[in-house]
Amino acid sequence: MVCEMIRERMNLGVAADLQALPLAGGITNRNHLILVDGERRWVARQAGVRTEELGIDRAVEHASAVRAAELGFGAPVVAWWPEVKVMVSEFGEGIALCPKTAVEGGTLKCIVEALRNFHQSPGLGGRFITGEVVADYVAKSVRAGVELPQEVELALKVLQRIESALFGRVERMGLAPCHNDLLPGNFLRGLEGDWVWLLDWEYAGMGDRFFDLGNLAVNLEFDDAACEKLVELYCGEGATEADLAHLHLMRLCSDLRESMWGFLQAGISDLEEDFMGYGNKHLRRFLHHAEDARFNSWLEKVEITL
Structure with missing residues (x-):
């Protein structure tokens, strides 16, 4: 066909x-x-x-x-x-990205330059705000008959704290065109690591540019050093502790959005995938990262910048 x-x-x-x-x-x-x-x-x-x-x-x-x-x-x-x-x-001749290759050579610099250029480009239609997306997915999942885990209630309360802390900072920065789905499979890397393509723009829309950074970091399993490097490359010499805290909070938001996406897919998709298992995996990781001893300090640092 x-x-x-x-x-x-x-x-x-x-x-x-x-x-x-x-x-x-x-x-x-x-x-x-x-x-x-x-x-x-x-x-x-x-x-x-x-x-x-x-x-x-x-x-x-x-x-x-x-x-x-x-x-x-x-x-x-x-x-x-x-x-x-x-x-x-x-068709592009290249290789898929993985956590190891993402930080090798100049690959991460290529990714950051691509994201920054897209973020600085003219506005697009569409809107991608984590809290709005999550609330929409939850409501649709319930209507589709999906039985959500009890932990979702706690997760939504944590998300509310993050959104409240970030509200002023995001308002001041303004929304930017974002990719919003930076999974490893959505990259194509040159054999020498000298170029990168970003693929699959389904969820693109106007949103928080730091969501792309957090989304990238959590999906490519960046450790603390890689997260710091990512912020330094993106923000340059002006990078602050608030910028790094913002990234870490968006790592959490990325997982919660991914979790609710999985639950909704369990109710509407005709593909043979374990969407409930996928949703539970990301929900567990979200709750685990929310217990990080630095979580409250991340909230305080992004609020201080108002």
Whole structure:
């Protein structure tokens, strides 16, 4: 079906030999590597069912992917067919990112430069505020019949404390275009570590730029030293303790959002994934990090900057 759609819409003709090979790793959509006459040419992404309930705006996703490519850190988009929820991008020859390679050579610097450039680019549509996203996911999960763990009530109280502490700081900084889904599989790294592509812009929208930093740090399992390096690279010589505290608090927020995403997916997705297990894993990590002895000091440091 994907091949025939591409053949027809891209005017390839009947002589072209098209193959669509499933790509592993996606847990929201169905992704295919498209071969044309045996050559790896494109990646076609077809949106999963009911993904709009996850807060995904496909127009914002497309605009973000195009902008990333224009800025030099994204796969060029060759086709977008919103009526069938399919986007086709160029295939990139590289390797996936992992916690080890993320901090090797100049890779982290490439990532930070890409994020900073995107954050400083003109505003996009869409909105991604952790508290709003989490509340939306919780309400939809309940409506879908998902039985949420009892610990969710405690987690939401912790989130409320974080949001309250950060409110003034985020208001002063203003919202910025953000990626909001910096999982290891959403990066492609050059073989020499000299370039990085950011992929999968589904959750892009205007939000707290430090969410991207915390999201990156927790998903790539950064230790304290790597977190400090990340903040120094992003903020430069003006980096403060409040900046580092902000990152750590967003590490928590990232896990809570990921947890509620998993629970909602358990209620709406048709993919064969253990979404409840995924949600519980991130909920446990959120609660574990909330017990960090530095948690209260992180709250105090971001409040001091008002």
